[in-house]
Amino acid sequence: MSGPATPDALFARLADLGIPVVTHAHRAVHTVAESRDLKAGLPGLHTKNLFLKDKQGRLFLVTAEAEARIDLKRLHQTLGASGRLSFGSPELLLAVLGVRPGSVTPLGAINDREGRVSVILDARLAEGDPVNVHPLHNEATTALSFADLVRFLEATGHPPRVLALPEPAEEG
Numbered sequence: 205m206s207g208p209a210t211p212d213a214l215f216a217r218l219a220d221l222g223i224p225v226v227t228h229a230h231r232a233v234h235t236v237a238e239s240r241d242l243k244a245g246l247p248g249l250h251t252k253n254l255f256l257k258d259k260q261g262r263l264f265l266v267t268a269e270a271e272a273r274i275d276l277k278r279l280h281q282t283l284g285a286s287g288r289l290s291f292g293s294p295e296l297l298l299a300v301l302g303v304r305p306g307s308v309t310p311l312g313a314i315n316d317r318e319g320r321v322s323v324i325l326d327a328r329l330a331e332g333d334p335v336n337v338h339p340l341h342n343e344a345t346t347a348l349s350f351a352d353l354v355r356f357l358e359a360t361g362h363p364p365r366v367l368a369l370p371e372p373a374e375e376g
Contacts, residue, residue, distance in 0.1 A: 208302025208315045211339045217314060221359055223352040226334070229344045235306070248334035248347050253308035255297050255321075259287035263300060267310045267337070268326035268369055275370040282370050283324060302340065309338040310353060311346070313362040323357055323364040325350075330366060 209217070218225055230242050250270040256279075257263050264283055268274060280289045294305050301308070302315030310323055329335055334347035348356070357364045 208298075209340065211341060211344075214311055214314055214340055217359075218348070218356060221352075221356060223348060223356055225346050225348045225352075227339055227344050227346045232343045233306070242345070246336055246345060246347065248336050249329055249332040250336045250345075251310075251329070253310065253337075255292040255301065255308055256285075256289040257292045257296070258283075258285035258289055262286065263292060263296075263321045264289070264324055265301070265308070265310060265312070265321050266324045266326070266369070267329065269328045272326055272328065272369065273371050275372045278370040282367055283322075303338075307338050307340065307342040309340060310357060310364070311337055311339060313357055313360040314340075316360070316362065319361050321362065323362045324369075325354070325364045325366045327366050327368045329353075 215225070228246060233242060251267050252270045254266040256266060258280060262285065264285065276289065280287060297308065298304060300316050300320050301312030303309060303312045313321065313323055330350050333349045335350050335353050336345045336347050338344065339346040354364055
């Protein structure tokens with residue numbers, strides 16, 4: 205396959221793996237804040253995704269519960285990254301995961317045929333089903349079980365690391 209996978213190709217791959225999904229179309233949403241009202245009507249855990257790189261250029265996709273507070277200053281230690289993390293550019297995101305900002309999703313691993321990205325799943329996601337993610341674009345939400353998300357990632361050559369992500373220290 206040349207070029208990034210289409211949502212149809214993604215759904216075909218999920219079906220080939222025997223992974224049931226439910227997808228809800230909606231208006232385009234670009235941020236967690238924009239999607240709060242949509243999420244209220246959808247069961248399960250909702251996600252946010254951080255496409256990050258370290259000082260050596262290693263790439264990480266961190267998927268966490270949408271409202272999780274993550275200490276980005278300490279996250280590199282948890283991930284075993286080299287130095288502080290920075291956000292990957294929109295161009296790099298499109299080149300590696302085949303998605304644009306606002307559409308970042310662990311399902312984008314289908315497009316990382318070179319295995320450049322390490323996928324990290326917040327351990328809190330394992331506590332709820334289903335897990336809601338974008339299907340390669342931000343005009344829909346796809347729900348699947350946590351176990352099936354892990355199975356899909358493994359099938360794409362991206363066995364995820366499930367980690368407790370560091371939270372910011374409480375001030376006061």
